[in-house]
Amino acid sequence: MQPKVDGVAVTLVYRHGQLYQAISRGDGLVGEDWTDKVRQIPSLPKAVQGALANSVLQGEIFLRAEGHVQRKMGGMNARAKVAGMLMRRGEREPLSALSLFIWAWPDGPAAMSERLAQLSAAGFELAQHYSHRVSRVQEVANWRERWLTTPLPFATDGIVIREAKEPAGAYWLPTQGTWVAAWKYEPVAQVAQVNGIHFSIGRSGKVSVVAELEPVKLDDKQVRRVNVGSVARWRRLDFTVGDQLLVSLAGQGIPRLDSVIWRGLDRTKPNPPVGEYHSLTCFFLTDGCRAQFLSRLNWLSSPQVFNLEGLGEAGWNRLMMALPFDHLFSWLELRAAQLKEIPGIAPERAEQLWHRFEMTRRQPFRLWVKALGTPLPEAALKASGDTSWQQISARDELAWQRLPGIGPERAHRLVIFLHHPTIVALADKLHTLGVAGFD
DNA sequence: GATATAAACAACGGAGTGAT
């Protein structure tokens, strides 16, 4: 077992004895390249030899904090600080405050003791120093308590227990792994008063309930809101403005609603929108559609679709306020001169934005399918290979079901979606607007 | 019927960018 070091996960790739690449975890499959930053960490060995010379290591970049007692000092925003330092550009200061804790060597020697010994000899000493062989739950509990209350050179958020035998690296997948378990420290919890209840509407029409709180401090974080989840859960919990909730930090800093602590006498509750929104609503900016419409715009400018940089929720809001917005793709009809008139958008930026808009016309057809909000899983979209509206709307339920991840239910919904008058009308608009694939 | 999985969604903090 080892302390669970609180930092930012990184994958190190060594080739020919040199650090070749350092990659953030990202979404588990693709991450950021932090190679240059990691090379500036002083404790990183300059070169490694033997089996390590060509290896892949998993570790944690952490902020050195000599004498850190977790129970007394909490997390100190260590993770955010590390992430901040790694995202900072240029080389203003050396990253001398950072260090590395290597916790896995997926294709290293079979015996854990051997892996730890070789890592230590190469200059990654921490794992060996802080790893203990355990065979009983009580031993684990003892170490856990000890690491929580005595000084360590880093912040921790629990402990990790690993089996001595690990599978080959090829079998390591995000969110899986039965050979390793974490036992986190009890989260700090606080009672917070509900000041308001907010219903947010996502692009698909899904409604989420968010409780606005009288701000409370949890460990190193200031919490003002907490996600309640579905309307159904909110109803089950049965709370309203003025009631008090128990809130803790789940995982590494996301507020979590634990329970309702106290209810007042006044049981009046706001009315949530139920059944009003779904995947076929709010393609047009009409009364009551602002929220979902905005979510749709935000989605199509996100990296998952067109990646229109620098255009977020507030930006879209400005566009919507200042210009005639009718349907989801009205932005394609705007002229550069119109964009330049918007307060808060400089002429240069307006020009640039207009160009980005124009370029989306030539973006791959599959991105336009996503932009439309088609309820089609990523894997199926890739496998379909369709490149035109004709192809995609010609598919019947059986043809859809041959794609991965699509069963009868999704196939049915897809056919309804694609032949819905609103979608047909939008596809026709895209044709008129000269978007590739809609001719 | 049980289990697995993908997708959607939420919040916070630090850094960087662009507008005023």
Next chain:
DNA sequence: ATCACTCCGTTGTTTATATC
């Protein structure tokens, strides 16, 4: 110089649906 905004990295919870 200040402010508003965006981006990124962190991950738990819920739901719907596919698949075994």
